[in-house]
Amino acid sequence: MPESTPTSDYGTLRPPTRVLMGPGPSDTPPRVLAALGLPTVGHLDPAYLELMNQTAEMLRRLFRTQNRLTMPMSGTGSAGMEAAFVNVLEPGDRALVAINGVFGTRMKDIVERCGCECVTVDVEWGQPVPPDAIQKALSQGPFKVVAVVHAETSTGARSDVEAIGRVVKELGAGALFIVDVVTSLGGIPVEVDAWGIDVCYSGTQKCLSCPPGLSPVTFSDRAAEIIATRKTKVQSWYLDLSMIQQYWGEERTYHHTAPINMTYGLNEALRLVFEEGLENRWERHRRLSEKLRQGLAEIGLSLLGDPEYSLPMLNAIVVPNGVDEADVRKRLLNEYNIEIGAGLGPLKGKIWRIGLMGHTAREQNVVYLVAALREMLRR
């Protein structure tokens, strides 16, 4: 067939309408979907530059920081993770990374790709990172960075970043404190300045309920100074903040063409956060997670790990003996249009991961999921 023949062989794009109760993405609210479809403008349009300023201002408020260097990176949360490390590490530097799930493992991988030595604090998957384990490991310092995951999306465990931050400040000999808040930001308290976090990154598709594609990041002035005085270039051109900050700053120097419509979506998602009130949003996540757990307990399903350190927005639920966990997920999707997540690594086949993130965290979804599971598990 010559290419000049017009064809509509590809049908019509009609994705199903799901209830996204997995580890992310969460449901995108109508206003954010509408924002994504607003007319595209240029990346140097004065209207877009104003939108960038406003978005950065809202991100500072969300991260609870005064950091100048605060913006969304043009990639998903993993791009934010890579940006966090490649901008501050140089070959030969040493990093201390806590691993209690998939994302700590990923941090280690990135550190090593930077030509750096990675010392790890290994914690059983499903458990939080104990501050005293970090304290002990710091004796193997000095380290350029200390990194932990606030909310381990692979297991549902919350680590006490505030307490770890105190340890790093007291005993870290100036190490930068890097924290992954991909799953926590917007759902539970994240206090960048108060907790002494130097580098923090998130994703848009969890508790912010904007589709995946951007990664909000923030760097302290101390981290920014380290970037400014590097001896080597950042190994990633695309994620090099020494250049990108000139586009977000007064200079407006073109680096790469910004993802305009995704930024509309993030901007609208942030408006929704502040229209609700950040603390109200935390409370909503807490309340609905409690309701979910009560409902699941009534049908004989229980939470993995210590409730005190479990995430409200990502509930790791133990698969009962004799239940085919993959079949349950498949039937939930096909018969009820509900997506939930599987366990990963050592928890594969042992847990379901039930997300209540952002717009997904609504009464109706909790009631619906519990009812669906009740129906299925008694069959």
Next chain:
Amino acid sequence: MPESTPTSDYGTLRPPTRVLMGPGPSDTPPRVLAALGLPTVGHLDPAYLELMNQTAEMLRRLFRTQNRLTMPMSGTGSAGMEAAFVNVLEPGDRALVAINGVFGTRMKDIVERCGCECVTVDVEWGQPVPPDAIQKALSQGPFKVVAVVHAETSTGARSDVEAIGRVVKELGAGALFIVDVVTSLGGIPVEVDAWGIDVCYSGTQKCLSCPPGLSPVTFSDRAAEIIATRKTKVQSWYLDLSMIQQYWGEERTYHHTAPINMTYGLNEALRLVFEEGLENRWERHRRLSEKLRQGLAEIGLSLLGDPEYSLPMLNAIVVPNGVDEADVRKRLLNEYNIEIGAGLGPLKGKIWRIGLMGHTAREQNVVYLVAALREMLRR
């Protein structure tokens, strides 16, 4: 103010409606805007996996290739450029890069960040890369890669990639041929297999008229083999195709959360390409560029460089003596809602860059821009 106080201080998101006749992004057609706002599904949803397969199939058809390793990277065109180099280069490798504008310069920067030696063929900005200059430079080989930009967005020059491909094949001693088709893909012929291109990348926001945010890439089997037999890990975790291809392949192994809604947009943009017919689309770009140039000639404006090597989708127009080029751009934007681009580097202040890319390339826009310039320049 406590954060629990809901606030709507940020007003309403209302970007202006522009006519995007700059170097990209181009105007997004209504069907693509609508696709961006379709309900988000999960990145492992069977419906999404099917969409991925279909999108990859359409990209192969667009690139004119049989390459298995063909997909959109989760970042803008510059992420695609970085992916092209970091996946095939290892420290100590040598690269030959032709520089006739901004994007060749960027290639060199990335090559050097890979710890590689970069030999350059330097060409006057605005001119195409002469195949015999590549031929001559190959005597300084061997090179692991030879890289050129097909359509230099900074100058409007088109290089003869087919002829350069022949030279690389004959005299390149097995070097991989990397070609940047960010601005050309979908607007003029790009023949990945027929021209012997091993690694090719593009962006979504030019002649495909999907907003910026994704970068279609394709790697030949020979390039894929080089990735599979690397001695070192790819320095970018986020762009590491040895892992990403397991998500796009049969394994469906999670790497990062895919940018779901942006992929809807790209998918819809590709449907539009094939409903029109790829060759019809090339002809439309050619015809409207001719109309634009005729219209501009009538008001005394002329093209920079040799028309034979000038891009139909990006017209470099010489700023007449005595005209304040920045003021013209500003007034076009403010009074007519038309965006055009400025010159860069040595061409700063000397040219305007007028884009006719994808959905922007319509009669009405050509007529409107010429009329607006006529009105302004006679004042």
